[in-house]
Amino acid sequence: MKPYFFYLLFFIVPSLANAQNLLQGTVTDAITHEPLSNVVISSAGADLTIFKDLGQTNAQGKYHLNLPEGTVKIRFSMTGFTAQIVAVSASTLNINLQPATLDLQPVIVSASREKQSRQDAPIAISKITSTQIQDTKATALYQLLNKVAGVYMVDLGNEQHTMAIRQPITYNALYLYMEDGLPIRPTGIFNHNSLYEINMGSVRDIEVIKGPASSLYGSNSIGGAVNFITQNPPSGYAGNVSLQGDQYHYRRVDANAGFTAGKFGLYAGGYVAHQKNGWQDYSDFDKYSFNLKSTYDFNAATRLTASASYNYLNTQTPGSLDSAHFYNRSYGSNQRFTYRKVEAFRSSARLDHVWNEHNASFITAFFRDNSTAQLPSYYIGDVRNAAGQYVSSNGQVNDQKFRSYGFLAQHRADFDFLHSRLILGAYLDDSPSSYYAQYLNITKDVERNYYTDFVNTGRYLDDYQIKLFNTAAYVQYELKPVEALRVVAGLRYDNVHYNFENGLPPSNTKYKQQETNNFNIVAPKLGLTYDLGNNKGFYANYSVGFQPPETSNLYSSRQLVLLKQATFNNYEVGGWLSAFNKKMYFELSLYDLEGRNEIISQLLPDNTTQNQNAGATRHRGIEYSINFLPVKEVSFRFSGTNAQHTYLDYSEVATNYSTGKSYSISYDGNRMNNAPTWIANSEITYKPMYLQGFRIAGEWQHINSYFTNPANTKTYGGYNLYNLRLGYDFKKDLLQGAGIWLNVLNLSNKLYATTVTGNSYGDTYNTGSPRIYNLGISYNFSKH
Structure with missing residues (x-):
């Protein structure tokens, strides 16, 4: 019997020793609770002088390692997150990494x-x-x-x-x-x-x-x-619910939750917002917004992601104010019947596959279903005679719908030659759409400057369908001829095809019953980055952009001139650096964007607009941001841009009402209207170590003065806004997971307009909100 006992010890003791050296677990984002892949895991002994890399987390954020003898501490590190060092106290360690306050290489x-x-x-x-x-x-x-x-x-x-x-x-x-x-x-x-x-x-x-x-x-x-990247299913399970509101009867409820079980993950989230009797007259609205995303990992190399979103908005639209109402803080609407109703549904399914360490592909199929119905305030216009006297008012009600089917496919291949990378892609979007607009007779109380009612005449201004088909192929090639230099070249070909079918009889339209328009463009890009070391470097870039005319502009009954495709040449240089022992990070970009046939919004005599091509425009500017972390508890951010936007070749046709004759006005060399020369935003945040979970932040927003008309004869002075944000997230005891916040927007109760538009009879103002106190509470839960 004794020999068998010793044989048993011979096998069990080493197994126990190996079990003690095994370490496994999951690493997640401390905020979103999503699993983090490619987190570097390192070990160190008692002196903590040398960390030895052991491996990385997989696509599901999991790791499974054999620890070297004498391991005392483990470090988890990843770009964009604060590294975490923990003691080895068990065979399983689940880690939540906090996103870095100052991210030098996002x-x-x-x-x-x-x-x-x-x-x-x-x-x-x-x-x-x-x-x-x-x-x-x-x-x-x-x-x-x-x-x-x-x-x-x-x-x-x-x-x-x-x-x-x-x-x-x-x-x-x-x-x-x-x-x-x-x-x-x-x-x-x-x-x-x-x-x-x-x-x-x-x-x-x-x-x-x-x-x-x-x-x-x-x-x-x-x-x-602008790319909005949505939440993925969390590791284990996690969720959040919150409630917020302000003193002007804005109310909003958010809820989201998700889980991962084996190969399958699911996330669902949304919010409901409601406004009733707000600070601005006739501005009630309801918003319902929901997202759903699921993932399934067939294996370590293949993942299927399916997602869907639904958004509904029903809002009253009060319109803009004249100068008298604006400066008197009289926020009453001059009508009570305009609205906007939107329903937007999107879904997609994406399959990702990694063929090997040098090749990866994905293909996405997508669907959209959208309807935007409105009686817009900006289409309400007054008809005047040659002497400028009021005659009548009119407007329109319209509805635009589209339904899209398409796919996006991309393959990436890495090569040993000059550490190069090739990206190939194809895109197809089939989006048939329809649009109608009906003419409204609007009754106006001229003495009060108030639109009292309207009658839908049933007469169609527009009624058409469009078969919209966009196909594209693109290629991008990157190479590193030397370690510090990366060169990127790209090329994309697009074909945009409109097939227009008119629903109006020939006697009621300026368009043919059927016509097609095709827009083709080849858009190149050439750029480079150079790494100077120690988080310093620069880049240079040349790129081309293009804009085909919108269907609503091409085929609208209000559009009096034909539109061409617009193209833009962009020349750009920039750089980045860190300083003060990586406590400060600075980025800078300088650009020269030159537009040909840029589509410009032109003001008509009835104060509505249409579009026309400008011969040439130029946009030059500098963009800069500074992030500074002088101590661990305080962070400072300053972001700004200084720019000049200029008409190089642009004129408008005006009418002399006393003679009835038209004449051309050139704006060559003038600054473009509604173009602030300086925009800045700055914020300082304090998160004290002695009160974990508390934060207070002050924000400053600056918009410089700008011209409100292309003649450069009218100006809006811009504004300065100050916002204050306070919050506390409970970290322990019974309230762990709970949070509360108070945001004070427009702290000084500044009278300001978010945008000002010049017209024939003065400027109109889209009024910014007065001081608003927004209070909210939330509760988070998670387990992995």
Whole structure:
């Protein structure tokens, strides 16, 4: 019996010793609870002088390691997160990594649709992190995006907006808005308001490309491309619920939850927002927004991701104010019947596969179903006679619908030759759409300047269908001839095809019953980055952007002139550096963006607008951001842009009402209207160590003065806004997981306009909100 006993000890004792040296667990993001792949795990002995790399987490954030003898501490580190060192106290260690307050090399995906370091991308790109999203507690996306250097997202109320990135404040299709790398709307059906079709409660982080990104993403990404990256299923399970509101009866409820069990993961999240009897007359709204995402890992190399989103917005639209009402803080609407109703559904299925360490592919199939119905306040116009006397008023009710089917496929191959990488992609978008607009007779109380009622005449101004087909192919090649230098070249071909079918009889339209329009473009890109070492480097970039005319502009009955395709040449240099022992990070970009046939919004005599091509425009500027962490508890950020936007070749046709004759006015050399020369946003945040979970932040937003008309005879002085944010997240005891916050927006109760538009009879003002106190509570739970 004794020999068998010794044989048993011979096998068991080494097994026990090996079991004690095994370490396993999962590493997750402390904010989103998503598993983190490629986290580097290192070990050290008692002296903590030398850490030895042991391996990395897999795609599911899991690791399984054999520890060297004498291991006392384990370090978990990853770009963009604060490294964590823990003692080895058990065979299983689950780690939550906190996103870094000062991220010197953020990981991005929007530069190539592949994860890479910011310093490998020869473009101006900024990232809004999950930490910023959590700390800001934004009620609208402009409160986040305006933190980015060179970005001014204009708040038009009730999640409506317009944008200014390397462009004046514009309603035109110069920006590409994406969700997880897919355009949320097809080419040709842009809506400056379309970010209300994003569920901001399910956004993990946001990436902003500034300047043309057409070589990878195609049309409309002229001023910039904004990519909203949504939450993935968490490791284990996690969830959050929150409630917030303000003194003007804004109410919002958020809820999200998810889990991962084996190979399957699921996330669901959404919010409901409601406004009733707010600070501005006739501005009630309801918003319902939901996201669903599931993942299935067939194996370590293959993942299927399916997602869907639904957004509904029903809002009253009070319109803008004249100068008298604006400066008297009289926020009454001059009508009570305009509205906007939006329903937007999107779904997609993406299959990722890693063939080997040098090759990876993905293919995405997507579907969109969208309807935007409105009685717009900006189409209400007064008809006047030759003497300028009021005659009548009119408007329209319209509805635009589209349904999209398409796919995006991309393959990436890495080569040993010069450490090069080749990316090939193809895109197809079939988006049939329809549009109608009916003429309204509007009754006006001239003495009170108040529109009292309307009658739908049933007469169609527009009634058409369009078969919209966009096909594209792109290629991008990267190489490193030397270790410090990376060169990137890209080329994309797009064909945008419109097949127009008119529903109006020939006697009632200026268009044919059927016509086709084709727009073709080859958009190149050439850039380089150079790493100077110690978190210092620079980049240079040349790129081309393009913009085909929108279907609503080409075929609208209000459009009096034919439109050409616009093209833009972008020349850009920039750089980055860290200083003060990596406590400060500085980024800088200088650009020269030259537009040919840029589509400009022209004011008509009835104060409505149409579009026409400008011969040439120039946009020159500098964008800069500084992040400084003087001590661990205090962080400081300053972001800004100084720019000049100029008409090089642009004129408008005006009418002399006394003679009835038309004449041309040239604006060559003038500054473009609604183009601030300086935009800045700065924030200082304090998170005391002695009170874990508490934060207080002060923010300053500056918009410089700008001309409100192309003649440069009218000016708006701009504004300075101050915001205060306080919050506390309970870290222990019975209230662990609970949070509370108070945001005070427009702290000084400043009277300001988010945008001002010049017209024939004076300026009109989109009024910014007075001081608002937003109070919220939340509860988080998680386990993995």
